[in-house]
Amino acid sequence: VKTSGKMSYRFFDRQYHDSIRARIDRKAELRHALDADQLILYYQPRVEVATGETCSMEALVRWAHPTRGILEPIDFIPLAEETGLIVPLGEIVIDKVCAQIACWSRQAQPVVPVSINVSPRQFNESDVTTVLRKALLRHGVAPALVEIELTESSMTADNVHVARSLENMQRLGIALAVDDFGTGYSSLSQLQRLDFDVLKVDKAFTAELEKTREGSVFFTAIITMAHALGMRVVAEGVETAGQARQLKQLDCDELQGYFISLPLPATETQPVLARCVL
Ligand code: C2E
Ligand code: CA
Ligand code: CA
Ligand code: CA
DSSP, rough: OHHHHHHHHHHHHHHHHHHHHHHHHHHHHHHHHHHOOOEEEEEEEEEEEOSEEEEEEEEEEEEEEEEEEEEOOGGGGGHHHHHTHHHHHOOOOHHHHHHHHHHHHHHHHOOOOOEEEEEEEHHHHHHHHHHHHHHHHHHHGGGGEEEEEEGGGGGTOOOOHHHHHHHHHHHOOEEEEEEEEESSOOHHHHHTTOSSSSEEHEEEEEETTTOOHHHHHHHHHHHHHHHHHOOOOEEEOOOSHHHHHHHHHHHEEEOOOOOTTTEGGGGHHHHHHSSSOO
């Protein structure tokens, strides 16, 4: 009994060290990915209900891993958030989006605004407004061509610092969107005070639309209030024609989701911009 106790202690001890070791390795590998330019961006169209046309796109990061293929954010964004690597990662994403918009413009291709996901750590640990302003200047891109997506949970009422950064971004002419709306605790009055332009309703609510009669109640209320406050509403995670039809009836402004289009590599977005998708 004594021996086995000692052994299991040693076993867990070693496991503990192994997991720290693994974390350090994973962090180093991600750090290397940033330096070796292994991050790429996919773009998912957002369609305006009124016209059926792609009115903007969301930039979604991927890791083109040398041996493991294209990795999705779930495989590395949490690690980036924990380790602080999200700050340099976020700067790379901003630079790549601006470079891509400039590239499309140079090729005389149709260009729509691109929305960029920004982590709260980027606000707290760097001057993300300056990073954006410099990237726009460097690539000669108009501020109206980018939009910032911020999750509800990153906007705690008392975060004066975030509020000031958001104001500065808007002063530059950059639109602001609330991401995953409905999953956090922000009030609409708070969003109105921060003068958000766009409300992106979380896909969990879109999924409810065809399940229950109450599914549309949330959307109806949110859309009415958002419009009264001068905000556009985007439904995320639209996967079926039925959901699209209901959202159109409810006067939702834009749709995003697999029913419209998967996130696409930059080289494959042009056909979606050229035709009516709805
Ligand atoms: P998000 O900002 O809510 O992005 C939408 C996610 O939903 C994307 O997942 C997208 O591929 C997925 N999606 C789109 N349409 C549908 C649909 O119809 N059904 C379902 N079930 N899902 C759909 P993805 O690309 O795996 O990104 C996951 C999350 O990673 C994003 O969620 C965002 O929070 C984060 N992320 C992605 N790129 C960046 C980035 O550049 N910076 C930061 N900080 N976070 C990022
Ligand atoms: Ca987003
Ligand atoms: Ca979202
Ligand atoms: Ca407004």
